Amino acid sequence: MTTRMMAMIIATFVATAGIAQDGAEPVNLLANPGFEQGLEGWDVAMLGDGMGRASVVDDAIEGRRAARIYATTDRSWSFLRQHGFNVAPGEGLVLTARVKASSSGAKIVLTGGFIWGDDPAGHQRVHDTHSGSGEWEVLRVSLTVEQLPVSAAIGFDYNHAGEVMLVDDVRLAREGDVLGAEALEVAADLRLEAQRDDLPAWVRAALRDRADLGITLAQRLSALSRYNVEYAPALARLREYVEARHQLVTWREDQPAAGAPLVLERIEVRAADGRAVMRLSMLNAFGERSVAVRVIPGTLTDSGGDVAVEAERVRLLEAIPVGNGTRLVDPGEDRAVIVPPGMPRTVQVVIPTRGLAAGDYAGTLLVQPLDRENAGPPQEIEVKVIVEP
Numbered sequence: 001m002t003t004r005m006m007a008m009i010i011a012t013f014v015a016t017a018g019i020a021q022d023g024a025e026p027v028n029l030l031a032n033p034g035f036e037q038g039l040e041g042w043d044v045a046m047l048g049d050g051m052g053r054a055s056v057v058d059d060a061i062e063g064r065r066a067a068r069i070y071a072t073t074d075r076s077w078s079f080l081r082q083h084g085f086n087v088a089p090g091e092g093l094v095l096t097a098r099v100k101a102s103s104s105g106a107k108i109v110l111t112g113g114f115i116w117g118d119d120p121a122g123h124q125r126v127h128d129t130h131s132g133s134g135e136w137e138v139l140r141v142s143l144t145v146e147q148l149p150v151s152a153a154i155g156f157d158y159n160h161a162g163e164v165m166l167v168d169d170v171r172l173a174r175e176g177d178v179l180g181a182e183a184l185e186v187a188a189d190l191r192l193e194a195q196r197d198d199l200p201a202w203v204r205a206a207l208r209d210r211a212d213l214g215i216t217l218a219q220r221l222s223a224l225s226r227y228n229v230e231y232a233p234a235l236a237r238l239r240e241y242v243e244a245r246h247q248l249v250t251w252r253e254d255q256p257a258a259g260a261p262l263v264l265e266r267i268e269v270r271a272a273d274g275r276a277v278m279r280l281s282m283l284n285a286f287g288e289r290s291v292a293v294r295v296i297p298g299t300l301t302d303s304g305g306d307v308a309v310e311a312e313r314v315r316l317l318e319a320i321p322v323g324n325g326t327r328l329v330d331p332g333e334d335r336a337v338i339v340p341p342g343m344p345r346t347v348q349v350v351i352p353t354r355g356l357a358a359g360d361y362a363g364t365l366l367v368q369p370l371d372r373e374n375a376g377p378p379q380e381i382e383v384k385v386i387v388e389p
């Protein structure tokens, strides 16, 4: 399928889901969010000694204009804000802004129960600050509204004399909308990945299933929020879905994987010759760089919960591709395996079972990517070892 066809299909889903009117963007509750109409719609609050300054400049990251806020003295409390949104207690909101600054005083603030800069009668307040890198950065905060009014603000509070920030592309949106749009983006990426010839067929099928799940979740959430039905569980699932965007694909090498989920949940293995051997395979299908993955075995316990095999006695061996075959290599004490993008890696986990009474034993295997951005959150795999008489 071409990228263009893909875009059309996704656009159709978005239109059906009613997630947004324009492309895949969530509905923005702010007026004039990119300052293209100057400071119109914004409340310019130069408090404290009143020496702060706000203006509109041509140095934009989107469109033609951006806002510039200048904290003249340590006693100038200077920000732009909006409030009076059509939201209700119980709703989740996400505020993002693109901000450029050379110091870490620049902040975005989202409050519930009061308007930032006035007397704080309410108690809800979240903020995010710029790193001071001098570059454009995206600042982001989220809040579940408990009290009205809600206020969104960007600027400096006291003690930032001489600091300047540029702001553009500010967005306040319902969390369901934001996560729905992100899920559709993830789904589009997955569908493209699913066409790669170098991936095993079952992985491609699993990627398509996962893409469908994202679209279904986004549609369901949109429908639920439209009819004002309780949608917290759908939101929680969408959070997980988006979080797992770059999730490492894991499977058991010696078992057929057709129809399997992308992430292995449990391994059951029979002990033989005094040991239980599992072959765990991993694929970094979505990440852009090689990632280090630490494979951490837990303690093996018997049915009574007593320790049967200490974690330190479990051995790991990495199967390194050599020529047409593989060679088993001990990854050493840090138990880290490097997984390049698009190339499967297999780890052999060996649990000593000699001397154990017949029965079932339980353990865990933690697969912990050291780069979450490129391999997703940690995965805990349940392990069951069967020792026969």
Ligand SMILES: [Ca+2]
Binding pocket: 034, 035, 036, 060, 061, 062, 063, 064, 065, 066, 168, 169
């Ligand atoms: Ca702009």
